[in-house]
Amino acid sequence: MIEVRHLEKTFPGTRGLLGHDAIKAVNDVSFHIPDGGAVSFIGESGCGKTTIGRILAGLETYTAGEVVMDGQNLAQLPRRQRAVLLRRVQLIQQDPYQALNPARTIEQALTDPLKVIAKERGADKAWIMHRLHEVLELVGLDPDAVIYKYPHMLSGGQRQRIVIARALTVDPSVLVADEAVSMIDVSLRLGVLKLLRDLRERFKISVLFITHDVASARYVGDDGQMFVIYKGRIVEHGLTDEVILHPQHPYTQALLSAVPVLKGLEEPGPDRYIPLKEFGHGQPPEHACAFAPRCPYAQPLCGQEKPELVGTAHQYACHYPKERHVVAVPLSE
Ligand SMILES: Nc1ncnc2c1ncn2[C@@H]1O[C@H](COP(=O)(O)OP(=O)(O)OP(=O)(O)O)[C@@H](O)[C@H]1O
Ligand SMILES: [Mg+2]
Incomplete structure (x- = not known):
């Protein structure tokens, strides 16, 4: 129902959109949410997940790219018609207390x-x-x-x-659940996740699930697509289970290695904790891999050339994905 192409969002800095401190919160993001489908976005704080969700719900503008709903490009619709379409996307936020008067x-x-x-x-x-x-x-x-x-x-x-x-x-046709269970007591979380899954199955409502928690993403949609976001860009995506069981990008591996138990997974995730270097501030250079400064497997090429998404159903943007890791043990270990 929703098709997003090359979406971009730049928040102006103190010197405007072109200022050195402007933040590209979303950078060349493309994805598709099928009717009744589940799409999950994972990535650490500040990577742009909420911004994407808010754009889809019509609460935030975008600076480039296209959002197409039911075959209609939002930017080309008169305001009234756009509002009617956007109403079909409902945002469920982290803190239900704040959402209710x-x-x-x-x-x-x-x-x-x-x-x-x-x-x-x-x-x-x-x-x-x-x-x-x-x-x-x-x-x-x-x-x-x-x-x-x-x-x-x-x-x-x-x-x-x-x-x-x-x-x-x-x-609604789409629920955007942004960290929707992270503030709820653990014992009640599963019930809410199950509800989201039921709504998908019974009413074909699609769910865009935004989370830090890989295990809950799997619960809402193990048949859905998982997108891993790093600094506003998609660095890996594919079927949720495929990404979780066979992560190719070192960033995905690091995210998964920090998850203690993934219930119901026969195969374990990466067997060893992959430490990441400190989160660097500021904008990564456009011509290089944005993750290279933190990557335990980075090679000179990574600082010179930005990797594009490659692969077919399971895609990743990395010069040295899992099978090609030159260094078997992370350098910083
Ligand atoms: N209204 C705004 N004005 C300026 N910058 C913003 C604004 N909203 C978000 N940002 C910046 O955009 C980037 C992405 O923020 P966003 O809230 O989308 O991240 P997130 O992935 O949802 O993080 P979290 O996991 O902490 O919720 C961050 O660097 C943030 O500081
Ligand atoms: Mg957020």
């Missing part, structure tokens, strides 16, 4: 968007109440038990379910 009951929080839809459809109050109960049931909550409560009276898991229910009121 503490002074409004769950009923009030959910009927606000429902009133807008009812007006558009010429539906009445009975329809609003019916739909309110329906979306709450869909997210696994007992409507009568939560409807008159305030957000602080619910658990973190219940609050995130409310946020998801509110997103469902507008019949």
Whole structure:
């Protein structure tokens, strides 16, 4: 449903878009989210994941590239039509507490968007109440038990379910879940992940899952695509399990080597912790591999030539992917 081509986002620095301190938060990013599909983005803090999610939800502009929804290029649509399309992409953020007004009951929080839809459809109050109960049931909550409560009276898991229910009121095609379970108690996380998976299966709602946590990405969509982002660029992507079990890029290997246990994986990930050098600030040079300064396997070529994504279904941007690592043991070990 969504096709993103060569997306770019530059945040202006103090001297404007071309200033030396401008940040290219998203750089030449292309991907596709199929109907009912799962796409996950992993990468460390500041790599541009949230910016991509916000662009898709229409909350952030982009500086270059194309976003095509249902065959229509967003940039070429009149504002009104664009808004209608963008409403079908709903963002679920990290902190459900912040997303809900503490002074409004769950009923009030959910009927606000429902009133807008009812007006558009010429539906009445009975329809609003019916739909309110329906979306709450869909997210696994007992409507009568939560409807008159305030957000602080619910658990973190219940609050995130409310946020998801509110997103469902507008019949979305895509949910962008940005670290959507990272603030929820571990014991409640699995339930919310399972809910996202159910929504995919039952209603063909696509999920763009943004996370630091590889294991939860796998739970939402082991049949989906995983994208590994480094400093605004895709450095590796492929089927989620393929990337997790056979990571080719040293950065992906390092991310995975920091994951203690990947439940349900027969094969272990990389068997040894790959240490990365300190996160460098500032913009990497355009002509070199952005990861080279931190890469334990970097060779002179890496500082001279930027690797492009190569491969077919499983792609990676590295001159020395796993099978070609010249140094068997990381230099810094
Ligand atoms: N409104 C903004 N103005 C200026 N720079 C921004 C803005 N929003 C994000 N950035 C910068 O863009 C880069 C990408 O930020 P983004 O929030 O997308 O990263 P992220 O991958 O979501 O990180 P995290 O895992 O910490 O949530 C960062 O360098 C950030 O400082
Ligand atoms: Mg973020």
